[in-house]
Each structure stands twice: as C-alpha cells, then as structure tokens.
Amino acid sequence: FNNPLGCTMSDEKKKAVLELLARHRVPLIEDDIYGDIYFGEERPKPFMALDPHGSTIYCSSFSKTIAPGYRVGWIATGRHMEKVLDSKFAFTLCGPALPQAALAEFLSSGGYDSHLRRVRRTFRDNIDRMIRTIDRVFPRGTRVSRPDGGFVLWLQLPKPLASRELFEAALKKGVCFVPGDVFSASHRYANCLRLSCGSAWHARIEKGLETLGELACALLTRQQRNGSPARRRHRVAQG
Numbered sequence: 681f682n683n684p685l686g687c688t689m690s691d692e693k694k695k696a697v698l699e700l701l702a703r704h705r706v707p708l709i710e711d712d713i714y715g716d717i718y719f720g721e722e723r724p725k726p727f728m729a730l731d732p733h734g735s736t737i738y739c740s741s742f743s744k745t746i747a748p749g750y751r752v753g754w755i756a757t758g759r760h761m762e763k764v765l766d767s768k769f770a771f772t773l774c775g776p777a778l779p780q781a782a783l784a785e786f787l788s789s790g791g792y793d794s795h796l797r798r799v800r801r802t803f804r805d806n807i808d809r810m811i812r813t814i815d816r817v818f819p820r821g822t823r824v825s826r827p828d829g830g831f832v833l834w835l836q837l838p839k840p841l842a843s844r845e846l847f848e849a850a851l852k853k854g855v856c857f858v859p860g861d862v863f864s865a866s867h868r869y870a871n872c873l874r875l876s877c878g879s880a881w882h883a884r885i886e887k888g889l890e891t892l893g894e895l896a897c898a899l900l901t902r903q904q905r906n907g908s909p910a911r912r913r914h915r916v917a918q919g
C-alpha cells in the first residue's frame with residue numbers, strides 16, 4: 681500500500697509496469713511492508729507474484745505487523761540472489777540471531793495468522809475512529825484519504841492553510857504529525873499532512889486530534905484574515 685496515500689495498484693497496472701521494466705532490463709525492488717495489513721477481502725498480489733521474468737526483488741519485515749524493535753525482515757531475491765547476498769554481507773554481515781529465533785518460534789506456533797487478523801481489525805478501527813474525529817474537529821473543506829490498507833491517513837487541508845505552520849503550533853502542544861512537503865522533492869503538498877493511526881485507540885489520541893483540529897481552524901481563520909505567508913511576503917516586497 682502506498683505511503684502516505686494508502687492506495688494500491690490494480691494487477692493490470694502492475695503487470696504493465698513489470699513489462700516496461702523487463703523491456704528496459706531494469707529489476708524492480710518491491711517494498712511490501714504493509715501488504716499484510718489489507719482491509720479488503722483479499723491480500724493484494726505483490727509485483728513478485730505477477731512477474732513472469734523473476735526480476736523482482738521482494739522485501740518485507742515484521743516492523744509494521746509485530747514490532748519495529750525486532751528489526752527483522754526478509755528478501756526474496758528472484759534471480760538476483762548473488763548480488764543481494766553480496767550487498768547484505770557488505771552492509772550488515774548478519775542479522776541479530778536472538779530476535780530471529782524468537783520470531784521463528786512464533787511463526788512455527790501458527791499464531792501469526794490470527795495475530796494478523798487482529799492487527800488488521802485494530803488498524804481499521806483506529807482509522808475509522810480517526811476519520812470520524814477529523815470530520816468533527818477539522819476545518820470544513822478538509823479532505824481525508826480512505827486507505828485500502830496500512831495505518832496512515834493523508835489529509836488535504838483547505839488552502840491557504842500550510843501544514844508546516846500547523847506543525848510548529850502543534851509541536852508546542854505535544855502533538856506530532858508529518859507535514860505534506862516531506863513527501864515531495866519540490867515542496868509540493870504544503871497544505872497536506874500525514875497522520876499515523878498505528879497506536880491502540882486511547883482518549884489521548886482523540887484529545888490530540890481535537891487540539892490539532894482547533895489549531896487548524898484558528899490558523900485558517902487567521903490566514904484568511906491576513907493572507908497566506910506567501911501573499912504576505914508578496915505584499916511586503918511590493919511595499
């Protein structure tokens with residue numbers, strides 16, 4: 681699932697990308713870390729499952745489904761085994777043995793599937809609650825993504841609201857999010873932001889969202905009254 685939009689690509693489009701890459705002999709490195717956190721009936725097929733050329737290098741990890749602290753993941757290398765092994769040895773020599781043994785035991789116990797079902801339910805519930813709260817407390821005109829999987833939400837704030845200004849104000853109140861321009865190399869998405877829904881639902885999260893919504897409403901009112909920072913700078917430059 682795309683981060684930060686939470687959307688996914690159809691199998692047809694994935695196949696078309698694979699054909700294009702095969703024509704140019706370019707391997708695809710697939711990061712499918714959110715693939716098991718799907719909200720539909722079926723898990724979306726990874727590129728690797730659709731690749732007739734065996735040219736996809738598939739990567740995933742337990743960081744989003746069990747815990748980031750284990751730092752254990754895996755790679756299915758397709759026909760690039762030798763090169764990937766060389767790079768792995770060059771970078772880390774070997775992974776941590778104890779966390780790998782603990783995870784191997786958990787997997788062989790058969791508990792991972794039921795864990796995944798619970799995790800999917802939890803993330804979907806969190807997302808639903810977050811969306812309901814956002815609808816209630818954010819300024820009119822705010823748009824929220826409806827992710828197909830994963831646990832992040834993408835918000836488009838009504839212009840001229842700038843998420844960087846909101847970020848500075850929110851940090852002072854102990855609320856954190858990722859401003860939209862982080863996802864652009866050319867400072868786009870200045871009125872967007874990404875919220876994480878990865879923590880178990882708690883009154884503190886609802887309170888944090890309410891604070892964020894109040895700050896966004898106040899900033900928008902002020903910016904509409906005074907003009908956006910860009911327009912203010914323009915006015916100053918004009919004298």
Ligand SMILES: Cc1ncc(COP(=O)(O)O)c(C=O)c1O
Pocket residue numbers: 683711713740741742743748751752753
């Ligand atoms: C999209 C994506 N891919 C990969 C990773 C890396 O996961 P790991 O903790 O296994 O290094 C992250 C971690 O935040 C991620 O967000």
